[in-house]
Amino acid sequence: MRPVAVVGIGKTPFGAFPDRDLRLLAVEAGQKCLEDAGAQPEQVEAFYLGNFAGPEFVGQNHLAPYIASAMDIRGVPATRFEAACASSGSAFFHAVSAVGAGLYDVVLVTGVEKMSSQATPKVAEILAGAGDCCGEVKAGATFPALFAMIARRHMAQYGTTREQLAAVAVKNHANGAKNPYAHMRKVITIEQALNGKPVSEPLTVYDCSLVSDGAASVLIAPLERAGEFAKKPARVLGIAQTSDYVALDLKPDITTFSAVREAAQKAYKMAGVTANDIEFAEVHDCFTIAEIIATEDLGFVEKGQGGPYAAGGCTALNGSRPVNTSGGLKSKGHPVGATGVAQICDVVLQLRGEAGERQIKRHSLGLAQNLGGSGATAVVTVLTAA
Amino acid sequence: MTTTTTKVIPEPKLEPMKPGPGDGEVYTETVVWAAPQAYVNDAPYQIAIITLDAGGRLTARIDGERVAIGDRVVFADFRNGVPFFRKA
Numbered sequence: 001m002r003p004v005a006v007v008g009i010g011k012t013p014f015g016a017f018p019d020r021d022l023r024l025l026a027v028e029a030g031q032k033c034l035e036d037a038g039a040q041p042e043q044v045e046a047f048y049l050g051n052f053a054g055p056e057f058v059g060q061n062h063l064a065p066y067i068a069s070a071m072d073i074r075g076v077p078a079t080r081f082e083a084a085c086a087s088s089g090s091a092f093f094h095a096v097s098a099v100g101a102g103l104y105d106v107v108l109v110t111g112v113e114k115m116s117s118q119a120t121p122k123v124a125e126i127l128a129g130a131g132d133c134c135g136e137v138k139a140g141a142t143f144p145a146l147f148a149m150i151a152r153r154h155m156a157q158y159g160t161t162r163e164q165l166a167a168v169a170v171k172n173h174a175n176g177a178k179n180p181y182a183h184m185r186k187v188i189t190i191e192q193a194l195n196g197k198p199v200s201e202p203l204t205v206y207d208c209s210l211v212s213d214g215a216a217s218v219l220i221a222p223l224e225r226a227g228e229f230a231k232k233p234a235r236v237l238g239i240a241q242t243s244d245y246v247a248l249d250l251k252p253d254i255t256t257f258s259a260v261r262e263a264a265q266k267a268y269k270m271a272g273v274t275a276n277d278i279e280f281a282e283v284h285d286c287f288t289i290a291e292i293i294a295t296e297d298l299g300f301v302e303k304g305q306g307g308p309y310a311a312g313g314c315t316a317l318n319g320s321r322p323v324n325t326s327g328g329l330k331s332k333g334h335p336v337g338a339t340g341v342a343q344i345c346d347v348v349l350q351l352r353g354e355a356g357e358r359q360i361k362r363h364s365l366g367l368a369q370n371l372g373g374s375g376a377t378a379v380v381t382v383l384t385a386a
Numbered sequence: 387m388t389t390t391t392t393k394v395i396p397e398p399k400l401e402p403m404k405p406g407p408g409d410g411e412v413y414t415e416t417v418v419w420a421a422p423q424a425y426v427n428d429a430p431y432q433i434a435i436i437t438l439d440a441g442g443r444l445t446a447r448i449d450g451e452r453v454a455i456g457d458r459v460v461f462a463d464f465r466n467g468v469p470f471f472r473k474a
Contacts, residue, residue, distance in 0.1 A: 121423040128422055136445040139468050140418060140425045140433050148416035149435060156414075156455045198430075201417040249435045249443040254414065 001100035005226040005233035005386055008037025008219035009345040014183040014212045014333030016116035022051075022058050025215040026067045026112040029338075033108065033217035034071075038230030041071055044219075045104040047078040048095040050088025050111035051337035054080075056126045058114050067110065082337075084130035085286060086241075087111065089340025089370030089379030092218065093241040099220055106225075111342065112215035113335035123211050127336070130373040132247035144208055146248050146374045147287035148200035154255045154289060155202070158304035162202060166193035167311040168288040169206045169330055175317055176327020178357040183212045183333030207288040212333030216342035223386060234348045235386035237365075238271030239379070240264075246376040255304075257375035260297040264369070264380045268299075271382040275299030278382070279362040280321060280350060282343040284371035285328040291315075294369055295323065298380070317358060325350060325358045340370035340379060351385040406461045407469060410438040412453050434459070436471060446471045 010032030012025050026049075034041060047068040055061045064078035081091040088111025095109045115123055124142045131137045131146060141149075154160045170190055176182035188206060196204030219229070226233035244259040245251055251258070268274055275298055283298070285291035292306035300321060301309045309315065315323035326332045326346040329339060347366040349355045355363075363385075370379040415434035418425075425431065432448040436459060446469040449462050458474035 121421065121426050124420060125422040125424065136433075137422075139445045139447055140421065140428065140431060141445060142418060142420065142422050144420060145416050145418045145433060148418075149414040149433075152416060152455060153414040198417075198419045200419060203416075247445075249445045254435075 002102060003223035004096050004099045004220055004236045005223045006218050006236065006344060006348050006383070007221045007226050007229035007233050008033045008039060008231065009217070009348050010036050011181055011216045011342060011345050012214050013181045014214035014335055017213045018116070020213065022054055022060065022112055022114035023067055023070055025114060025213060026110050027070050029112070029215035029217040030071045030108060030110050033219050036231060037219045039106065039219060041073045043106045044073045044076060044108045046076050046098065046107045047073050048091040048107060048109045049078070049080045050091035050340055051080055052082060052084055052087045052113060053126050053129065053336070056129070057118060073108065083377040084372035085284065085336050086340055086370045086372030086377040086379050087337040088216070090241055090377060092341055092344060092381070093239055093379050095220055096236050096239055099222060106219065106221050108217060108219055109341055110215060110217040111338035111340055113337040114213045115211045115335060116213050135247050136249060142200065144200040144203055144287065147289055148203045149248065150254050150374070151202055151289040154293065157255055158307065160292065160307035162194060163190065164292065164307035164311045165207055165288040166190050168285060168291045169193045171316050172285060172324050172328040172330040175325050175358055176331025179327045179332060182327045182331050183210045184331050203287060209286045209329035209334035212335040214333060214335035214338045216338045216345050218341055218344050226386060232352055233386040234351045234383045236381060237273070237384045238267035238269070238382040240266035240270065241377065241379045244376050246373060248374045251375070255293065257293060257297050257371065257378060259375050259378035260294065260369060260371065260380065263378040264298045267380040267382050273365065273382060277365055278321065278367045279365045280325060280360055281323050281367040281369065282326060282346050283323055283328070283369045285324060285330050286334060286371065288330070290371065291323065291328065298367065298369060317360060322360050325355060325360060343368040343370055344381060347383050351383060407438050407444060408440045409458065409460045409474065410436040412455050412457045412459055413437045413443055414455055415448070415453055417452070434471070444469060448472070
């Protein structure tokens with residue numbers, strides 16, 4: 001595969017925006033991205049869209065050409081990718097594969113979700129569509145319930161505590177408070193996190209990511225052409241997408257996501273690095289327990305040690321390996337289909353040294369980990385300042 | 387003319403379980419407070435993944451007394467196709 005680089009990034013703020021529809025959000029992110037790269041819509045040779053449930057949330061299908069044409073991108077392949085919360089991570093993986101293979105040079109990847117127009121029980125129902133509707137969902141499981149069951153098991157097997165889960169929320173809110181694009185820019189305390197309203201025991205509202213609207217875009221091109229664009233490129237050093245069972249009750253051990261472990265190993269091998277080399281990461285903290293497990297599955301710590309690792313400060317902005325400097329899904333927000341590409345944007349911001357108040361010191365090798373459902377899709381990307 | 391055999395890896399158990407899945411042990415559980423639209427009137431309710439004595443696991447609703455990881459549970463009945471278990 002020829003080397004591929006991210007040559008432009010663009011995001012909308014994440015939040016609840018009653019006056020902005022799905023297309024408007026996607027177009028804003030795409031245009032900001034082209035502007036960042038100093039590129040024009042006519043240069044784009046293919047459009048890859050990540051979106052989980054536009055048809056269910058807003059009633060619109062055929063979304064990729066709908067959005068591409070509104071960006072003045074015409075006539076090129078425009079395709080939507082759906083992989084639950086890893087929808088845009090998957091779109092990005094396939095776009096990088098196509099550019100790497102030489103099929104196209106300049107490709108725009110956008111992720112978008114418009115969620116806030118639906119009431120919470122309806123949102124829970126739509127999100128549950130990413131689970132097994134014949135089994136767990138029929139029995140009454142929501143996504144918070146699936147991750148609550150994962151948390152309970154992790155606590156029983158490894159002694160992980162409520163306080164360690166809360167530490168993830170407190171840290172991510174502290175980071176998100178520094179991010180002008182974050183949905184909930186609010187510092188919280190351990191006490192608040194521990195005493196939140198129950199969602200699915202043992203998880204409270206402070207353990208759960210937010211229901212957000214938002215979009216994110218990246219422009220990719222072969223590394224050899226990166227000099228044609230305005231900003232310093234970020235090279236995709238390694239990338240992998242993997243899959244596993246959709247139903248949680250079919251996994252032999254629910255305290256680990258084998259798809260993430262496999263994707264990480266493949267991405268590290270492709271990049272020629274090890275877990276120890278990764279300086280910072282954006283991980284998929286759809287729930288606090290998911291960040292704890294991600295740090296284990298990515299090999300940052302031994303299995304079962306994610307709890308103490310989170311509570312010990314290693315993953316904080318000034319820690320040895322900062323995790324979710326953007327505020328993560330917890331504070332930055334989680335417009336499901338936008339998340340994968342938004343993570344790439346946030347890693348690239350750090351690589352460029354453009355992360356402002358939350359800029360970290362060691363920022364030459366970063367990772368993004370995007371998870372779909374309760375682990376049925378995983379995308380891991382290793383990026384470096386080219 | 388040749389016939390081909392298609393093998394489908396089940397996800398999840400596509401076969402109807404009769405007379406029932408039998409008894410088992412709680413592998414993990416949660417009490418759901420924020421319910422999906424279809425079950426708002428049931429909340430809070432408990433669901434669990436049960437490791438069946440007969441092998442395999444399934445996700446079920448818990449009827450009556452709350453259960454914890456490691457508890458023995460017995461199959462109660464199917465309600466609208468959903469398996470319900472009770473603490474043994």
